[in-house]
Amino acid sequence: MSRDLAWATSAEIAQAVASGASSALKIVDDCLARIEARNPALNAFTAITADRARAKARLIDAAPDKAKLPLAGVPFAVKNLFDIECLSTVAGSKINRTRPKAERDSPLIERLEAAGAVLVGALNMGEYAYDFTGENVHDGPSRNPHDTGCMTGGSSGGPGGAVAGGMVPLAFGSDTNGSIRVPSSLCGVFGLKPTYGRLSRARSFPFVASLDHLGPFARTTRDLALSYDLMQGFDAEDAACAERPVEPTMPELKRGLDGLRIAVAGGYFQKGAFPEAIEALARVAKAAGARDEVEIPEAARACAAAYVMCAQHGHRLGGGSPPASWS
């Protein structure tokens, strides 16, 4: 009998499929069964693409080169602001439910699936990503797998809950003002907000174009690096995407902390923190060898500026245009 891969990493699943120890279809069927069992309590998924996922899994099982696919048979899901072919991109909102169905997947989904990964659904999020809680007023709150009485954090609540709840090993969200960092922290998993302009945001529903980032959630940093490397690369469809060569991160992992200088942010960032948070920070800082504290100038004003920018961009989220009398 094959090993239970419910909590396996992406790399382990891909290895099992590549070696023939498991079929992609078995992986996907087990994943869909877990989603069905756990989603009523966690409310991480707002759409499950079961037929599409099984069809894709069968293709991988039949592919002669499946051993070369770095994410062979790895199930993943995306925050529901990524375009998924044949679904309306709701971005957690009520208004967008009547939008036409997307004609094409987001480029990040295409790149992940080209590497053998299998999309299994769309994930819950705070309305229009203007949120820190993951509590969606239309779809209901996403719930924290460590304690379903607690929030996941947001706005990428579904990705945090889906990965921490053992539903998928990989999920993808967006971060404008903390929407990957907050839920990955609160759900106890790893999240990556890449440098601005490194991952294409084409065919995703924007919040604040100058601050939006897409990025992965995973249970290991290796899985973050693996998926990040596969999603990199210039895309002219996102005007802010940097024309830089791919910089693979996987080979850097073996260096560990070597060459990194880590300090603790003081001042504004510690104001109002509970003693438990300060203690947790001290432990992480000790583990990372961070001895110095740095003061980031004008942090409070920068946060205020981000707040104002979100409010300013947010006013047009419903897709409204000025009255005709203006033109």
Next chain:
Amino acid sequence: MADPLDDFIASAAAALQLPLEPEWQGAIKANLEVTLKHARLVAEFPLPDEAEPAPIYKA
């Protein structure tokens, strides 16, 4: 004297032809007050008149 923020909300909504439900007035005003508080903090930062936004950053 009427609160100028109430007047502002009513005038802006009218100019945008945006219908407002009366029961949302309080929440709209509260949001606007918080945004203005943050905007003041940003605007208080001294900048020369010639300063322009830098839309492209390169390392």
